[in-house]
Amino acid sequence: MAGRYWLMKVEPTAYTIADLERDGVTGWEGVRNYKARNYLRDEIGPGDGVLFYQSNADPSGVAGLAEVVKGGYPDPTQFEKGHHYHDPQSARDAPRWYTVDVRFVERFRDVVSLAAIKENPKLRGMMVTRRGMRLSVQPVDTPHFDEVVRMARAT
DNA sequence: GCCAACGTTGGC
DNA sequence: GCCAACGTTGGC
Numbered sequence: 001m002a003g004r005y006w007l008m009k010v011e012p013t014a015y016t017i018a019d020l021e022r023d024g025v026t027g028w029e030g031v032r033n034y035k036a037r038n039y040l041r042d043e044i045g046p047g048d049g050v051l052f053y054q055s056n057a058d059p060s061g062v063a064g065l066a067e068v069v070k071g072g073y074p075d076p077t078q079f080e081k082g083h084h085y086h087d088p089q090s091a092r093d094a095p096r097w098y099t100v101d102v103r104f105v106e107r108f109r110d111v112v113s114l115a116a117i118k119e120n121p122k123l124r125g126m127m128v129t130r131r132g133m134r135l136s137v138q139p140v141d142t143p144h145f146d147e148v149v150r151m152a153r154a155t
Numbered sequence: 156g157c158c159a160a161c162g163t164t165g166g167c
Numbered sequence: 168g169c170c171a172a173c174g175t176t177g178g179c
Contacts, residue, residue, distance in 0.1 A: 011177085033162075056177055114178080132160040134176045 003047040005145040006039070007128055008066075008102070009136040011056045017064040020052065020104045025069060029077045029099045030085045036137035041072040041098040044137075050102055051140060051148055053128065054111065061113035062148055070101035108152040122147045 008028060010016075020026055031040060050066040057063075074095035077085035090096035118129050127138045140148075 009177090035162095060178070131178085132176090134161060136176090 003049060004043070004045075005049045005051070005140040005142055006044060006068075007051040007053050007062070007138045007140050009053045009055045012054050013056075016054065017052050017104075017107045020064075020066060020102070021107050023104070025101055025103045027075075027099050027101050029075050031075070031099065031136055032085065032087070032097060033134075033136060036135055037096075037098055039137045039139070040100050043139075044068055044100050045071040049105075049145060051145065057111070059111055059113040059115065061111040061115075061117065062108065062152070063111050064107040065105040065149070066102040067105050068100050069103045072098040072100055075099040110152070112148055112151045116151065117148065120147065120151065 014030075015026070028040070031037060046068055048068040050068060051062045052064045052066050054060060054063045075085070075097040076099075077083050078087040078090045078095065078097045079092060080086050085097075087096055114128065117123050117126065123129065123144055126140070126144045127133055127135070
């Protein structure tokens with residue numbers, strides 16, 4: 001199956017596109033929402049494209065691109081006692097939470113802001129523009145992905 | 156910092 | 168299994 005596209009959110013106080021550029025590859029840990037978990041576990045695979053979205057930021061928006069290099073596997077932090085993401089209700093033989101590995105691809109010179117995304121009629125209907133949309137892993141339509149990249153390059 | 160929207164929890 | 172209370176997200 002052809003690669004698919006996703007938007008993944010993170011707060012810059014936790015992790016930024018600059019951190020990913022430094023690290024090269026990182027595990028997208030700490031997702032604790034079932035819908036997002038299902039995407040991570042069942043649908044996201046190597047080669048998929050990722051819009052790296054920074055939320056609660058100034059401005060919030062897409063800061064760059066990443067690529068999935070490893071599909072869904074159990075998020076190790078759920079088993080680490082004392083870890084912020086530790087989940088005592090998750091069993092090793094039946095992990096509740098999943099993660100994927102992503103690789104740095106590109107850091108946009110300027111963030112494609114949520115405001116700019118909302119203003120672009122070509123991006124109408126994109127999930128992230130929906131009010132109250134808190135899902136931290138979202139599918140993105142190919143034309144929407146391409147348009148965001150185009151916006152990042154058109155300065 | 157406010158608060159609307161949404162997800163999860165827990166009493167019944 | 169309903170639904171109110173509570174906690175979290177995240178734009179503004």
